[in-house]
Amino acid sequence: MQHRTNERGYSEKCLQKAHLKIDELKTIESNQYIDKSNIPQFPAPVEFHISKLSHVTGISGLKGIIQDCGFKPQNNTSGLLYWSLDIDSDDIVAAEQRFLNSCFPQRTEAQAAQQKPFLHLFTTSPAFEKKSRYGNFRFTFPLQELLHEYRRQVCGGTEPVLRVYETILYKQEIVYSVVVHSPEVHKFDEFPLLDDNAHGVCAVKEGLVIWRPEAMSETHRHELKESSENTFCVSQMIDHEYYVWDHVVFVFHLRPGQTLCFTPERLRNTLTACENDRIKLRGNEFVDFSSAVERVNEIRTSPVE
Numbered sequence: 001m002q003h004r005t006n007e008r009g010y011s012e013k014c015l016q017k018a019h020l021k022i023d024e025l026k027t028i029e030s031n032q033y034i035d036k037s038n039i040p041q042f043p044a045p046v047e048f049h050i051s052k053l054s055h056v057t058g059i060s061g062l063k064g065i066i067q068d069c070g071f072k073p074q075n076n077t078s079g080l081l082y083w084s085l086d087i088d089s090d091d092i093v094a095a096e097q098r099f100l101n102s103c104f105p106q107r108t109e110a111q112a113a114q115q116k117p118f119l120h121l122f123t124t125s126p127a128f129e130k131k132s133r134y135g136n137f138r139f140t141f142p143l144q145e146l147l148h149e150y151r152r153q154v155c156g157g158t159e160p161v162l163r164v165y166e167t168i169l170y171k172q173e174i175v176y177s178v179v180v181h182s183p184e185v186h187k188f189d190e191f192p193l194l195d196d197n198a199h200g201v202c203a204v205k206e207g208l209v210i211w212r213p214e215a216m217s218e219t220h221r222h223e224l225k226e227s228s229e230n231t232f233c234v235s236q237m238i239d240h241e242y243y244v245w246d247h248v249v250f251v252f253h254l255r256p257g258q259t260l261c262f263t264p265e266r267l268r269n270t271l272t273a274c275e276n277d278r279i280k281l282r283g284n285e286f287v288d289f290s291s292a293v294e295r296v297n298e299i300r301t302s303p304v305e
Contacts, residue, residue: 013169017191019176019201020167022214033172033244040223042122048095050209053083058135058285070261080251107230115231125218125245131277136292139270144207155182163191174246176201181253202248218245268300
């Protein structure tokens with residue numbers, strides 16, 4: 001893997017043109033978290049079907065987005081605009097049902113009724129957290145809408161191309177990135193196409209991101225156990241165990257000077273305030289939550305020019 005320093009000044013290890021799963025990463029990299037073998041049992045494999053992406057920014061980024069009526073890369077050299085999966089409680093419930101159906105295809109309605117919800121106890125990593133490490137202002141859009149506008153504004157009406165971009169490894173964090181680009185841009189031609197491989201980290205199908213995480217908790221406090229009658233039960237651990245966590249980001253490529261535009265009304269309707277995470281990444285601006293809420297309310301109630 002390539003060692004580099006990112007734009008925020010953090011050291012990272014990167015492998016382009018591949019999404020390496022944890023067992024594959026272990027064969028080429030080693031650290032105190034990814035090497036652990038004493039992680040308690042947790043739900044796996046779990047598959048999420050995510051319909052929305054979010055872009056989080058600070059106060060300066062917010063001003064620029066509102067002023068430009070859209071999004072453009074912070075770094076014009078890379079030309080990449082970053083969006084994360086936006087996962088809500090309904091997504092977690094649906095993923096739990098898919099997991100249960102795969103584990104117990106013969107379970108009865110009575111057995112299903114006896115099953116207590118459990119996946120929310122294991123989806124505790126920053127990938128599922130509504131607090132932010134990147135700023136206090138979140139724009140959330142359906143993936144279909146983003147792809148539609150990207151196709152219309154950037155691709156001249158042709159379908160955008162989605163490719164496997166990178167696997168990035170930090171101390172505890174694994175990032176799988178997907179690059180979205182115009183067919184007229186050829187700088188990514190050597191990167192594999194993102195296909196619907198059932199064993200891959202992620203795919204895009206019918207307007208949904210199919211995500212198959214391997215590390216959902218970061219800090220493990222519970223253990224999953226199979227009980228009788230085709231059901232699972234959960235026990236709380238006396239001590240917690242730290243591990244890695246993984247997530248997926250989509251990076252939309254824009255040429256210098258390009259902006260992915262939306263109407264002022266649409267931007268207002270997709271904007272929410274978010275609280276600060278306990279970890280705040282360098283290079284981002286943060287305000288207290290009440291100030292962020294006040295600023296969002298000002299934007300939503302100010303007259304449209």
